[in-house]
Amino acid sequence: MTGGRTRRRGDELVRAIHDAALAEVAQVGVARLTMEGIARRAATAKTSLYRRWSSPLDLVLDALYHAHPVERPSPGTDRLRDDLIASLRQLLDWAVSPAGAATSAIMNDPQRDPEVVNNLFTRVFDARGGTFTGTVLRHYRDHGRIRPELVTPLVMDIGEAMVSKHLMDKGTVPTEAELADIVDQVILPAVGHGH
Template sequence: MPSDESHTAARRRRRNAADIVAAVHDAAITEVAEAGIGGLTMEGIAERSGTAKTSLYRRWDTPQAILLDALYRLHPQEQASLHADDLRGDLLRALRQLVAWVQSPAARAAAAVLMERHRYSDLVDELYEKVFEARGGRFTLTVLRHYAEHGHIDPARVTPVVADIGEALVLKHVGDTGSPPDEERLQAIVDEAILPAVGASRP
């Protein structure tokens, strides 16, 4: 009768490349949650993902590189309406993506990185460059730029401060209450803060 080890080995052989990468990414996110940035190692990721450490090194140089790759894969990216004809709806969808993300393991892993800025400043810089900025920057910024490019709002109004409004108010609500804002609060953020800031009419 085959042993447990042989069953495990068979399962590993049956995984395709995409399955392996997903397992490695998930392992890195979980390892950070349990061990922190300082405890993130190739050995831990390899064991948790059921992947040989040598296989990890063929694709990634460091465990931090795996983490950044995982965070990039799991970070949402806004999709504005093709014809730029629903600014309010697109802004709400972007904020809903943010709300879903802040409740995810990936968000908690990103927060763990940010909280260690004093020890891992280079990793924080890479988080912004290779994850946040690579996925469009602040939430709502992709939408605002899209509408500015189509002539529906003045590009001069899409400043860094305006781009911060939605994300900052959502995160403040989370910090103040310990829970994400509901749909009514998201609508208020869009209608009372973002739309007036870009000179768009409220419903």
């Protein structure tokens, strides 16, 4: 091929399409999301998208699935506090990423469709292990370090809820000390590891 630009294929093309889908939904929202807009942003043919995804939403959910980080707790299950703090830090990193912006656009859509939100949870969050701190808590529960009855859905959401509240109330990203306070004062006592 002449002219300098080579044709993208395989994983490189999929990454470009995923990036375009996340940027497009973050900018235009779910209601105005189209295959045409994603294809234009990805600089590829619309037919390339339809070969793999059935709809713009299907494409966005696939992009979010691949962009969603999975917390990897310490193998030795002896660093619960550190692993919880690391999971909240990972949450913050994700929140300011293109995937976080796309998720925010879906969740904050004025005409929020319950089916879209349900698909986001089942096809992305649940499929990738659930909440950030939930992954850590389940790991420690499964290794006998936390009593199983204490790892409830509510407890698994506490860290994320506290970080969200901080962001809304203060308009700033929590510091390392504030993340540690969330872990020490809220999550650890909830799972029987308080001071």
